[in-house]
Amino acid sequence: MLKGKNVIVTGATRGIGREIALTLAQNGANIAMNYRNLNSEVEDLINEIKSFGVDALAIKCDVSITEEVDNFVKEVKSHYNTIDVLVNNAGITKDGLILRMKEEDFDDVLDVNLKGTFNTTKSVSSIMVRQKYGKIINISSVVGIAGNAGQCNYAASKAGVIGFSKSVARELASRNINVNVVAPGYINTDMTKNLPDKVKEEIIKSIPMKKIGDPKEVANLVLFLSSNLSDYITGQVINVDGGMVMA
Numbered sequence: 142m143l144k145g146k147n148v149i150v151t152g153a154t155r156g157i158g159r160e161i162a163l164t165l166a167q168n169g170a171n172i173a174m175n176y177r178n179l180n181s182e183v184e185d186l187i188n189e190i191k192s193f194g195v196d197a198l199a200i201k202c203d204v205s206i207t208e209e210v211d212n213f214v215k216e217v218k219s220h221y222n223t224i225d226v227l228v229n230n231a232g233i234t235k236d237g238l239i240l241r242m243k244e245e246d247f248d249d250v251l252d253v254n255l256k257g258t259f260n261t262t263k264s265v266s267s268i269m270v271r272q273k274y275g276k277i278i279n280i281s282s283v284v285g286i287a288g289n290a291g292q293c294n295y296a297a298s299k300a301g302v303i304g305f306s307k308s309v310a311r312e313l314a315s316r317n318i319n320v321n322v323v324a325p326g327y328i329n330t331d332m333t334k335n336l337p338d339k340v341k342e343e344i345i346k347s348i349p350m351k352k353i354g355d356p357k358e359v360a361n362l363v364l365f366l367s368s369n370l371s372d373y374i375t376g377q378v379i380n381v382d383g384g385m386v387m388a
């Protein structure tokens with residue numbers, strides 16, 4: 142589905158991003174990813190991507206730092222010449238109730254989840270506009286739609302990603318660039334593994350399908366949105382949540 146396409150996936154070192162990188166690579170895309178610390182897991186991932194017969198490029202970059210993102214995108218562009226797909230997946234949580242939330246925890250989450258998405262999108266969209274082609278997929282969350290006690294910073298960042306994406310979708314639609322949002326529900330990754338069992342049980346009860354999602358289920362939607370099968374879809378938010386939130 143993506144043979145010869147060049148793709149950037151942020152936050153691919155673990156969890157949902159890792160699965161997205163592998164799924165797109167399996168479908169023929171060359172993968173450029175960022176890392177913050179080069180370790181054996183990142184090296185294993187690079188080898189796994191290459192085992193599908195595609196290219197893999199890994200560059201150190203913190204998405205919240207504008208200059209690092211600009212250098213990352215510049216290096217990807219000079220390596221591949223085109224950037225066909227951008228998947229903004231890097232994200233963090235720093236949970237706390239509003240009465241106790243530290244300003245720093247609010248800022249950090251907004252800086253990575255929302256400003257990080259702005260940084261990469263701004264840098265890549267100038268290349269996509271010149272190419273007259275591109276797919277941008279931003280990973281939000283159902284929490285950005287429905288809210289969640291203890292996550293006002295995260296919810297604000299993910300709601301921000303939705304408004305941001307719809308605006309950019311309107312700006313870039315005439316340039317043949319699609320911008321869409323994927324909103325996962327509760328997915329099994331490092332981000333969610335440390336929740337107490339009781340909280341997990343309550344969450345599962347609230348999911349009509351009565352099960353936690355797998356990163357692969359998110360990656361499959363990203364594959365569709367990265368491909369030409371989604372050419373007439375832009376500015377949309379699609380949930381992958383077992384029916385948890387129905388707008």
Ligand code: NDP
Pocket residue numbers: 151152153154155156157158175176177178202203204205230231232233253280281282283324325326327328329330331332333
């Ligand atoms: P993980 O915590 O498993 O992985 C997060 C990824 O983001 C890692 O690769 C991490 O890199 C990277 N990252 C974090 N901060 C930065 C930064 N400043 N610069 C560059 N990369 C960074 O998370 P998930 O896989 O669970 O989540 C992926 C996305 O999906 C996030 O945007 C998250 O908000 C969203 N999501 C997840 C849900 C879930 O239930 N898991 C539900 C809804 C949305 P490193 O290895 O260096 O830390």
